[in-house]
Amino acid sequence: MKKTRIDNGIFITMKEENPVVTGTMIxxxxxxxxxxxxxxxxxxxxxxRVDGKGKLFLPGFVNTHGHAAMSLLRGYGDDMALQLWLQEKMWPMEAKFTAADVRSGTLLSILEMVKGGTTMFVDMYDHMNEVAKAVEESGLRACLTRGVIGLCPREVQDAKLEEAVRFAKDWHGGADGRITAMMSPHAPYTCPPDYIERIVAAAHELNLPIHTHMSETAREVQENVEQYGSRPVAHLEKLGVFSRPTLVAHGVHLTDEEIGILKQYDVRVSHNPNSNLKLASGVARVPELLKAGVLVSLGTDGAASNNNLDMLEEIRLAALIHKGVSGDPVAVPAWDALKLGTVDGARSIWLEDVGTLQPGMKADFIAMDIDQPHFFPRTNLISHVVYSATSRDVTDVCVDGRWLVRNRECLTLDEEKIMHEAQGAFERLTSA
Amino acid sequence: MKKTRIDNGIFITMKEENPVVTGTMIxxxxxxxxxxxxxxxxxxxxxxRVDGKGKLFLPGFVNTHGHAAMSLLRGYGDDMALQLWLQEKMWPMEAKFTAADVRSGTLLSILEMVKGGTTMFVDMYDHMNEVAKAVEESGLRACLTRGVIGLCPREVQDAKLEEAVRFAKDWHGGADGRITAMMSPHAPYTCPPDYIERIVAAAHELNLPIHTHMSETAREVQENVEQYGSRPVAHLEKLGVFSRPTLVAHGVHLTDEEIGILKQYDVRVSHNPNSNLKLASGVARVPELLKAGVLVSLGTDGAASNNNLDMLEEIRLAALIHKGVSGDPVAVPAWDALKLGTVDGARSIWLEDVGTLQPGMKADFIAMDIDQPHFFPRTNLISHVVYSATSRDVTDVCVDGRWLVRNRECLTLDEEKIMHEAQGAFERLTSA
Structure with a gap:
């Protein structure tokens, strides 16, 4: 096996006991x-041999919630009320998405993510074979799931569930083990209870975790109460969702009692601060979740509601907004925020060998150019990454021991072609 | 006079009637x-002749509040309670700052700002001659003021005021007109009322505006009430501050009535969202200020409480946090946020010929490399700048018709030397 040695580097390990190591990594x-x-x-x-001088190395970012293909709709309908945005902009366009569009949007997203230091992402969408193939080509790591919406006749429900099962069987453990799979009822408000139960049964059979949207908006929580007599957490608990390992996206509107239930079942929460702010969904109770011991990670959500896939921005927002909103200047300190975006992201999708730099771990890491004014003086490099850096400071990206980006250039994907094809796909979608 | 022509460009003009122009600028x-x-x-x-292909041009960012020299303390004491941070970290270090330190920190900040697309900044600090000289060398535009703290004996107060007057006389209109000056009582809580009145009298004599910190924290507002019987806005009004053109920084804690008073006197507010979040000061009532017709702009504050000087981040935060906190997804749309960071910034410091791209305006503009995945598809470039870009996408910067940055390289400053000297200054300050 090939051995690579990086010398003269500074390494943020994300291990509490030796957070910053200067020297060599092999x-x-x-x-x-x-x-x-x-x-x-x-x-x-x-x-x-790689000279790491002037570079800061850290584990790659792990994006635990998103819909990669939606980057085709980046900037298409911003600054609108949520329902208008969904009904007039997103849903009509998404209904037109072909497998080729999903491939094109996903490649655009993967390119943006990897160049910005994301080494692993969660994706919930349709035409997932295209997503898996794009992951395979790109060299990234991913946890993929065919998200199913159940507001349709029984035979359509059946077909979607079958497709989700087929996808999981085909791709769980695929791409040399870089792809894992989950089962995904899209949300409590888009799936009837009996359909959710059937998806849970399938997840048991396949021995796979569950990923779903939950309690993103106050309105959705209220409607859950009106329709089913309980808030989303109790509702999903009753339907047996939490009998599977579960990752929920958003979790903005939670009571103390609900946080207790999530902790009890070890449900993981993907916090999506940028999307929650932009869509005016609110500010998740992250300090309370962390205090209760719930495993929290970070996600970008789709680029249509963000509008980028910049994990460093999510890390910074997680460190900033909870201070400002709670009035506590020590809420979510830099180290904790960086954990959410790296090692806790990997743990959230049940990967124990990704997210720290130490012997035995997967070689999923990035390098940043720190010979730039915003990294001076060299007071606290962890602070600098969280509060001062940008994703465009990332110069190199390695996943599973393979260089995917060197000197800001992606080695596995054709950048020009991907941007050109995404533009073409968008133009076809809007002209059709 | 030299004529320069940029062809094949896309220009965000910041004019309502023709926001985006494709073609040529001369x-x-x-x-x-x-x-x-x-x-x-x-x-x-x-x-x-410059080929603008693949570039997006827009007015440079205007940073309306900061303390440039404080970048020497970037990351020195993060995630601390405000009073501890000030008393144990900032004040003891700042007390040691020499003129050379101020020069070093200011150059570091100017380098960071200009490479990130900031073409003009407000600076309130000490040793302001060093700041002015650094501005002159760098080619940026700046509005500078010797901030005075009046918690000292009368003779020290006198000396500081005299210094502030001297500085304003020496530098207002300096550097080929690129430097203007203001007078600055640091804050109502750091200046006794009679001292503020004397500063106002000097500002009248010099015919200069006033810049001060105001209502940054709830505690400071409460203490103003306890000490002087009124909240900061009424207090400053009574002391005659608003009889001068005034720019206040922060304005986080304001009542409806106070917003009315600010509007009445045409007081301008520099909103510093990143600093306010990081120090847990709160979220300013920007949608209400804008609705009342108060002129709002954006500032980074010092790099010790931010921790960068990235105006694009302030623009994005202004567009995001007010949506999330108010629950209104159309609060501070992208166009409005970009205005706050450009033309409204210039107007906030009484410059009417900076901040838009049109004939007759100063040639203060930047170019961004938009041949990158996060700028695709080409749906709405204003959205892309506000919600998706990073300051590191800035490739070229022009101020007063002179190129300061080309292809990401600063032409007027020695980048290596500035970073090296800032590191040295920090090491001396901490070892002394």
Whole structure:
């Protein structure tokens, strides 16, 4: 197996006991085998040597909620009320999406994500074979799921569920193990209770986790109470969703009692601060979730409601807004925010060997150019990453021991072609 | 005078009636003389031709509140309660700042700002001659003021005021007119009432505006009431501050009545969303200020409480947080947020010929590389700048008709030297 050695680097490990290491990191095959003082002798002999001078290395960002293909609708209908935006802009356009459009939008998103330091993402959408193929080509890691909406006749429900099961069987463990799968009822308000139960049964059979939208808006919570007599958390609990390992997206409107239930079942929450602000959904109770011991991570949501896929922005927002809104200047400190966007993201999708830089872990990491004014003086590099850096400071990206980006150039994808085709797909969709 | 022509560009003009122009812009000397279809004949003959293909041009960002030298303390004491942070970290270090430190920190900040697309900034600090000289060298535009704290004996007050007057006389209209000056009582809580009155008298004599911090924290408002029997707005009104053109920083904690008073006196408010969130000061009532017709602009505050000087981040935060906090998804739309960061910033410091791209205006503009995935598809470029771009997408910066940055390289400043010296200054300050 190929051995690569990075010297003269500064490494944010995301390990509490030695958060910043200066020196050398060695990877062999897909894994990190060494990090620390420059080693001598046989251990130090490598096939590839990289000079890490002027660079800061850290685990890649893990984006735990999104709809990659929606980048085709970036900026198409901003600054609108949510229902108008959905009914007049998003749904009519999405209904026209072909498999080729999903491929095109997904590749555009993957390109944006990887160049911005995201090494793994969760995707819930349709035409998921196209998404999986794009992940395979790109070299990223992903946790994929065919999101199903159940507001349709029984035979359509059946077909969608069958498709979701087929996809999971075909791709769970695919792309050399870089792809895992989940089962996804889209949301409590888009799936009748019996359909959710059938999806849960399928997840049990496949031994897969569940991913769903939950309690994103106050209106949706209220309607759940009116329609089913309970708020979304109790509703999903009753339907057995939490009997599976579960990752919920958003979780903006939660009571203390609901936070307790999420903790009890070890339900993971993907916090999407940018999307929640832009769509005026509100500010999730992240300090309370963290205090209760709920595992929280970060997601961008789709680019149509964000409007980028910039995980560093989500990390910074997580560190900033909860201070400003709670009035507590020590809420979600920099270290905690960076954890949410890296190692806690990986743990949220049940990966224990991704998200820190230490021997035995997958070599999923990024490098940032820190020879820039906003990284000076060298007071606290963790602070600098969270409060001062931008995703465009990322120069190199490695996933599963393979370089996907070097010197800001993506090695696995044709950047020009992807941007050109996305533009063409958008123009066809709007002219049709 | 030198004539420069930019062809094949897309220009965000910040004029309501023609927000986006595709074609050619021509500048002559320090001003824009043409924008529109590529002109033929004599008008089109130029000394310099620039190909604007793949670039988006827009007015430079105007940062209306900050303390540039404080970038020397970037990341030095984050995630702390405000009073601890001030008393244990900021004040002891700032007390040690020499003129050379102020020069070093200011150059670091100017370099960061200009590379991120800021073409003009407001600075309130000490050793202002160093700041003015750094502005002169760099080529930026600035509105500068010696901020005075009056919690000291009368003779020290006198000396500070005299220094502030001297500075204003020396530099107002300096650097080929790129520097203007203001008078600055630091804040109602750091200046006794009679001292504020004397500063106002000096401002009348010099015919200069006033800049001050106001109503940044709830605690400060409460203490003003306890000490002086009124909230800061009424207090400053009574002391005659608003009899001068006034720009206040922060304005986080305002009642409806206070917003009315600010409007009545045409007081301008510099909104500093990132700093206000990070220090947990709260969320300013920007939608209400805008609705009342108060002129609002954006500032970064010092890099010690931000921790960068990234105006695009302030623009994005202004567009995002007020939606999320108010629950109104159309609060502060993209166009309005971009205005706050450009033309309204210039108007806030009484410059009417900066901030839009049209004939007769100063040639203060920037270019962004939009051949990147997060700018696709080409739906709405104003949305893309506000919701999707980063300051590191800025490739070129022009101020007063002079190129300061080309292809991401600053032409007027020695980047390596500035970063090296800032690091040295910080190390001396912490080891002393």
């Amino acid at each position: 990877m062999e095959g897909s894994r990190i085998v060494y990090i620390g003082e420059p080693p001598a002798g046989e251990l130090g002999e490598c096939d590839e | 500048m002559e000397g320090s001003r824009i003389v043409y924008i529109g279809e590529p002109p033929a004949g004599e008008l089109g003959e130029c000394d310099e």
